Amino acid sequence: xxxGKLSSFLSLFTSFSTLLCCALPSLLVVLGxxxxxxxxxxxxxxxxxxxxxxxxxxxxxxxILAISGxxxxxxxxxxxxxxxxxMATKTWSVKVYWISVGLFFVGLTMAFIVPLFS
Numbered sequence: 686x687x688x689g690k691l692s693s694f695l696s697l698f699t700s701f702s703t704l705l706c707c708a709l710p711s712l713l714v715v716l717g718x719x720x721x722x723x724x725x726x727x728x729x730x731x732x733x734x735x736x737x738x739x740x741x742x743x744x745x746x747x748x749i750l751a752i753s754g755x756x757x758x759x760x761x762x763x764x765x766x767x768x769x770x771x772m773a774t775k776t777w778s779v780k781v782y783w784i785s786v787g788l789f790f791v792g793l794t795m796a797f798i799v800p801l802f803s
Contacts, residue, residue, distance in 0.1 A: 696753040696785035699746035703792030706735035706742055711795040739796055746789055750782075757782050 710732070713722040726732055735742060757779055763771030 696750050699749050700785040700788035703746050704788055706739055707796030708792040753782055
């Protein structure tokens with residue numbers, strides 16, 4: 686797996702973890718679905734473990750997103766015989782990266798900014 690694919694995978698995975706720990710529970714409570722959240726925690730108690738370390742989760746995610754962004758900006762050359770596949774992969778990696786950044790900011794907003802106004 687090349688650096689672009691690996692960084693996109695890691696950034697998407699870590700951004701998704703910020704949603705699970707912080708944005709999903711907040712959204713369920715805001716929508717009045719507290720019993721659904723209680724049921725989810727009953728089935729997946731690991732969600733609360735991740736939530737206890739949300740500062741660490743967001744720090745690691747931000748670091749991985751920064752590294753991934755740096756890797757996306759680096760110029761890369763594609764082999765002539767695989768130019769189409771290489772360009773398609775690069776396009777896909779950039780899209781996944783920006784989706785990851787969006788997910789990260791949704792989680793960041795729900796975990797740290799919304800509670801300030803509640």
